[in-house]
Amino acid sequence: MMKKNFTLYSCLWELTLKCNLNCIHCGSVAGTVRKQELTLDECLRVADEIVNLNCKELTFIGGEIFLYPGWEKIAGYLSKHGIIVNLMSNGFRIGKNEIEQIRYANLSNVGISLDGTEMIHNQIRGNKHSFSRIQQAFNFLNEAKIPIGVVTSLLALNYQCLEEIYKILIKNNVNLWQIQLVNPMGNMADKKELILNRKHLPDLIDFISEKNKDKYMLVVAADNVGYYYNDNETHIRGTKAPVCFWEGCSAGTTSVFIDSVGNVKGCGALYDEKFIEGNVKNISLAKIWNNKNNFSYNRKFKTDMLSGHCKNCDVGSVCKGGCRASNYFMTKSLYENAFCAHFAENTDHFF
Amino acid sequence: MASFTLYLSPWQVRLAKDFLPRVVKKFSKIKIEPGVITCPASYKIPVDGLSKRDWVLYLTDEQIAIVQEKFNLKTKISGINITEALIKSKAVAFM
Numbered sequence: 001m002m003k004k005n006f007t008l009y010s011c012l013w014e015l016t017l018k019c020n021l022n023c024i025h026c027g028s029v030a031g032t033v034r035k036q037e038l039t040l041d042e043c044l045r046v047a048d049e050i051v052n053l054n055c056k057e058l059t060f061i062g063g064e065i066f067l068y069p070g071w072e073k074i075a076g077y078l079s080k081h082g083i084i085v086n087l088m089s090n091g092f093r094i095g096k097n098e099i100e101q102i103r104y105a106n107l108s109n110v111g112i113s114l115d116g117t118e119m120i121h122n123q124i125r126g127n128k129h130s131f132s133r134i135q136q137a138f139n140f141l142n143e144a145k146i147p148i149g150v151v152t153s154l155l156a157l158n159y160q161c162l163e164e165i166y167k168i169l170i171k172n173n174v175n176l177w178q179i180q181l182v183n184p185m186g187n188m189a190d191k192k193e194l195i196l197n198r199k200h201l202p203d204l205i206d207f208i209s210e211k212n213k214d215k216y217m218l219v220v221a222a223d224n225v226g227y228y229y230n231d232n233e234t235h236i237r238g239t240k241a242p243v244c245f246w247e248g249c250s251a252g253t254t255s256v257f258i259d260s261v262g263n264v265k266g267c268g269a270l271y272d273e274k275f276i277e278g279n280v281k282n283i284s285l286a287k288i289w290n291n292k293n294n295f296s297y298n299r300k301f302k303t304d305m306l307s308g309h310c311k312n313c314d315v316g317s318v319c320k321g322g323c324r325a326s327n328y329f330m331t332k333s334l335y336e337n338a339f340c341a342h343f344a345e346n347t348d349h350f351f
Numbered sequence: 352m353a354s355f356t357l358y359l360s361p362w363q364v365r366l367a368k369d370f371l372p373r374v375v376k377k378f379s380k381i382k383i384e385p386g387v388i389t390c391p392a393s394y395k396i397p398v399d400g401l402s403k404r405d406w407v408l409y410l411t412d413e414q415i416a417i418v419q420e421k422f423n424l425k426t427k428i429s430g431i432n433i434t435e436a437l438i439k440s441k442a443v444a445f446m
Contacts (some may be wrong), residue, residue: 010395012395018357057397057398059395059396084398084399086396088395093389106436108398109396109398109400149396149397149400151396175400175401176400176401177395177410178398206382213404213407215398215403215406216401217401218400218401218405226425228427230427231427231428232429233426233427234426234428234429235429236428238399239399239401239405239432239434239436239437240399240432240436241432241437241442242383242384242385242431242433242442242443243418243422243428243432244432245424245426266396292381310353314425315425315426317425318426320420
């Protein structure tokens with residue numbers, strides 16, 4: 001009998017790869033539906049397994065989640081069983097019908113991807129109506145009193161827009177803003193020149209910390225932004241605990257990712273088949289999660305596995321080398337972080 | 352890890368009263384329950400937003416040293432998150 005060592009806290013679930021946009025930074029190269037994506041019945045069975053694992057929070061992503069017929073039934077089932085559920089969308093399709101679905105699913109919030117002012121956002125999203133459709137989505141969500149979150153994916157070309165994005169978010173009553181860096185994967189694999197230079201990291205961290213002082217919204221740094229630049233660290237990680245700080249990648253230790261065909265990985269951004277621990281079509285999620293040999297890159301992590309400039313870092317035992325996905329695509333090592341703010345001010349760009 | 356108590360300075364009490372007018376009428380210290388001290392995060396949008404009553408209790412240097420020792424923190428800190436959810440869960444308590 002396998003011993004259960006890790007408690008599942010959060011799940012990221014990609015219901016479909018089908019998408020109505022073609023964004024230049026899309027890590028999963030979304031657009032066309034995958035062959036043999038999970039059916040609604042299969043998804044409901046998996047939802048049951050997630051409930052039985054006592055998962056606390058779940059986020060649906062795509063592709064574009066609203067293109068998966070019946071998503072609200074899965075979300076509603078999870079909400080009904082006490083899981084806090086939200087979703088990420090490009091906002092393009094949100095109208096009255098989608099608002100009804102969101103209400104039915106009882107979501108905690110709706111996350112919208114917004115990457116810049118109108119011109120920059122539309123350029124990144126590859127659609128001249130993308131920004132205006134988001135404005136329309138904000139209006140629908142606010143009218144329905146549904147809490148709005150926004151995720152901004154930072155590139156070299158939209159880094160200068162942060163202040164303007166902030167004003168747009170205040171105007172539209174957004175109460176949660178996550179800022180994440182784009183990794184050189186998927187559509188970005190051949191566009192490394194667009195990746196944000198890490199010399200900007202200290203300023204980005206200062207920006208997040210400062211905006212939190214305004215108290216218009218909670219601004220959080222994604223897992224690939226960090227780490228330990230100064231006392232800002234405890235002001236950029238949310239407010240779930242008296243003191244919040246980065247304590248290492250949670251992939252496979254408290255969080256899990258399921259893709260649209262049922263593959264299970266520790267994190268959705270680990271875009272490589274070698275990180276697949278199993279498939280829920282063949283084996284239960286509980287068996288995958290409770291297999292002590294799975295997710296070994298984090299579950300069996302030891303500080304001496306850190307490499308490069310992370311190897312002798314004074315906070316290496318706490319930070320554990322940062323975001324595994326970012327590391328994998330930036331340094332080719334899971335245990336060395338390219339964006340670390342500790343080094344950002346005094347080192348050249350990684351490329 | 353056991354809970355611990357910080358005695359508040361007069362300016363911290365005034366600050367806390369501004370944010371917590373109805374929670375407690377009289378207090379001079381704060382009890383902190385370390386529990387799970389990190390925010391489980393992942394490559395996704397977190398579910399919680401900002402409540403109007405969320406704030407940060409900035410600490411004195413002496414208090415910072417105590418918190419760093421109790422939490423075994425290697426990182427620098429300047430304050431403690433105070434939210435309705437944390438008060439409700441008794442992770443922080445004004446006494």
